[in-house]
Amino acid sequence: MLNIEIPSAEVLKTLFSYAFVLRAVAVGILTSLCAALIGVGLVLKRYSMIGDGLSHVGFGALTVAAAAGLAPMRVAVPVILAAAVLLLKISENGKIKGDSAVALISVGALSIGVIAVSFSTGMNADVSGYLFGSILTLTHEDLILSVLVSAAVLTAYVLFYNKIFAVTFDPAFSKASGLRTDAYNMLISVLTALVVTVGMRMMGAMLISGLMIFPPLTAMRVFKSFRAAVIASAVISAVCFIAGFFVSVILSTPASATVVAVNIIAFIIFWTIGGIRERVRS
DSSP states (O other), X not given: OOOOOOOOHHHHHHHTTSHHHHHHHHHHHHHHHHHHHHHHHHHHTTOTTHHHHHHHHHHXXXXXXXXXXXXXXXXXXXXXHHHHHHHHHHHHHSSSOHHHHHHHHHHHHXXXXXXXXXXXXXXXXXXXXXXXXXXXXXXXXXXXXXXXXXXXHHHHHHHTHHHHHHHHHXXXXXXXXXXXXXXXXXXXXXXXXXXXXXXXXXXXXXXXXXXXXXXXXXXXXXXOSHHHHHHHHHHHHHHHHHHXXXXXXXXXXXXXXXXXXXXXXXXXXXXXXXXXXXXXXX
């Protein structure tokens, strides 16, 4: 049997008095909110795996930077942004579909990362942290970066909400009506790249896409309007992060994996609720 010892209120109070824990919670909530907002549009456009693809690109860039003795994030940020633009251009070209483009770039970047690891010191703590997440090792600089990126993403999303809605649901009509669909698709790609850059430090390259997929799918199972799905997705994502973080503390499990597991549970619950509602209506 599992020997689970639930921390007392005093232990939890002491734990959350540490600066590194407060940083982890703050970065986690901000990243979860931004990932959920961007994820609704990506899921509806059937482009949800772009987060997974960009995280693999980021992992490749980080490992190459580490092997070369360079600052990992300074290398990863421009590389991830460039990959987001490249994915959009390849998809618009029409010769390679969106999911194939993501697979092409992500697998290639991941293989480069694995080769870089083999030429360096191997799978050390830093590389493992970027691969699987290391939320409790976030620094003050990570917090500042997260706040800046989150502010930029949230501001852009609010300002261009109507345009994002239009290019998500009917890009052909939007383009015919004179809307610069290419520019707003580019905006979505850049915002996705920024969220992945920040989230990869917290959730890891293998799991960051979970924050962009599960909350939107969970929300859309019950809420049918775009606005309601966006708001519900953000709330669900933040609540699941907080719950997952607490559970990881109680069970001493990896925080990133536990957060995703809680998102899966929420998805199952909402899927069941949605099925019951459909049966009642029919």
